[in-house]
Amino acid sequence: MRPACPATLLVRVQTPDGHALPGAVVTIRPLEGAARHAAPVHALMDQVNRSFAPDVLVIPVGSTVEFPNSDSVSHQIYSFSPAKRFQLPLYRGKPYPPTHFDQPGVVTLGCNIHDEMLAYLLVTDASWYGRTNEAGSWSAEVPHGRYRVELWHPRLRDNEAELGRELTVGDADRAELTLRLSRPLQPAPLTDRPHSWDY
Amino acid sequence: MARCLHRSTLLLLLLAASAISRATDWELSLDTRLVASDAYPSFMDGGLGTVRFGSDDSGIKLGRARLAVTQPLGQLFSAHLDASVFDDKDRSALGVTEAYLLFRPYPRAGYRFRLKAGGFYPPVSLENRSSGWESPYTLSYSAINSWLAVEVRTLGVEGTLDWLGSRTGHAFDLGITGGVFGWNDRAGVMIATSGFVLTDRQTPLFGRLGQPGVPPLNGAEPFMEIDHRAGAYLGVEARYFDRAVLRVLRYDNRGDPSAPDTVSHVLTWETRFTSAGLRIEAEHGWTAIVQWLGGDTTIAPPSLTLNWPFQSTFGLLSKRFGRSTLSARYDRFAVQTNAPGVYGAQDGHAWTAAYMFEANAHWRFALEWVRVTSSSENREEQGGPPLANETQWQLAIRYALGSSIR
Secondary structure, eight states, rough: OOOOOEEEEEEEOOOSSSSSTTTTTEEEESSSSSSSOOOOOEEOEETTEEEEEEEEEEETTTEEEOOOSSSSSEEEEEEEEEEEEOOOOOOOOTTOEEEEEEEEEEEEEEEESSSTOOOEEEEOOSSSSEEEOOSSEEEEEOOEEEEEEEEOOOTOOOOOOHOOOEEEEHHHHHEEEEEEESSOOOOOOOSSSOOTTTO | OHHHHHHHHHHHHHEEEEEEETTTTEEEEEEEEEEEOOOOOOOOGGGOOOOOSSSSGOEEEEEEEHHHHHEETTTTTEEEEEEEOOOOOOSEEEEEEEEEEEOOOBBBBTTTEEEEEEEEEOOOOOSSSSSSGBBBBBBSHHHHHHHHHOOOOEEEEEEEEEEGGGGGOOOOOEEEEEEESSSOOOTTTTHHTTOBBBBBOOOOOTOOBBOOOOTTTTBOOOOOOOHHHHHHHHEEEETTTTTEEEEEEEEOOOHHHHHHHHTOOOBEEEEEEEEEEEEEEGGGGEEEEEEEEEEEEEEEETTTTEEEEEEEEEEEEEEEETTEEEEEEEEEEEEOOSSSOOOOOOEEEEEEEEEEEOOSEEEEEEEEEEEEEEEEEHHHHTOOOEEEEEEEEEEEEEEETTTTTT
């Protein structure tokens, strides 16, 4: 008989040379029992200084996302990713209804006016999800049981499936897992370049 | 100078007031210079100096007064206008450097298509990436891009198709660009009769070079259609994320060098060139650019064919420290002639060092030093020395206003 109270599952993500990797997306799915989907949310993906904020947003399947455009210039947001294809003109001071994301997958966002703008939405059907903090870690309260933990990052060179791990959260009230990339990430977008320059 | 500044500012303000509606994006800027130069008079003054300001120009000069307007036309079209005053040496002080209509459909299935029609720069420069086709690294452009500023523009249509690999899980984007144009039948006259220069004066569309009746340029108009044959260019571009851009372009104005203009009797200059450039950007504000351009220009008056091959290369290294940018560039340039007794050969190199400080979105300060060492048969022909060193210092203060300048 397992205790009903949940355990803390702490996931650490490291680069190949052992440094903490902030901002990595961690998802947890139970391998036994009924699938439990995280509840849909209403999230914001803003446009600030000709950039998306945040650069990565994780949302459960069925969530809605609002694109408020805090810039004084117009944007034309688009995605041609199979998980959600859409086009959304965002003119100054003109609000648009939120967009609904009903298929799991990675949605790459761009702007048709400002080619350098780039962000990602990860639409997930996992039970628990989050991003690692500055120390490269993230934790969730999960019932005891067997789980698959997966990792995603927009600049990952590793094969995602090979990075995932299965583990059993046993009787202890705490379990830990360290995932280490085998290949370094691709270069990050340059953030200090003036926005008025051609990309 | 003061009169020119007054008149140009007034003109720009009038244009601005009439053009601006709520959806319009606009920019208005005034760039003034304190110049110290020991150079020969510039080509606009009928001289063969290799920089924008000759020794007679030392003092306070107008760098550029500029108005740019972008007007969205529905969701997928926009109209772009860039008008500037550089000096009062052309027919009118105010001229249009670029004016075009852009068709910009949303990217689909990993591909992006763009169509431009009007007057604009072909995609050659990796240096002139700021608004108004300015360089964010130096005040004076490289010899290659100065030449484009002086006498090359697309007056026609250009289509670009990009494969956005970096947005579909790959490390690269690839693009192909093609342009068809007219009204550039006199591109090349500057190269052959004056040579390469380092300037930031952009000849307005349908503007002129030098002064009428003053050799060697005699007020030549680079933007003329004489032989009624369209020119064309084809270019490819590869990008590695936002870190590296490689661009190669082949340009041919397909001029008929024996075709004279029926009114002015000036000849078509058949000008062809290939350009290749690489720009690499890294963390901590580092940028490196190398660019090469090589080609030739030809005229064929009756029973004669005169041909001038030309080449130029530059390397630029730049580093941003917060609001400051420090840049250094080395240029090499050369023009040859194919027949004895034909002038036009030039050989030279230049060093440029510039410091730019963006105090805020409105104010920019810049200090630049340029030193050009060159030999020139044209200058010798005018009674100048075969080999000359020219040095130009500029201190620039620019104030900008605009719908997105806060």
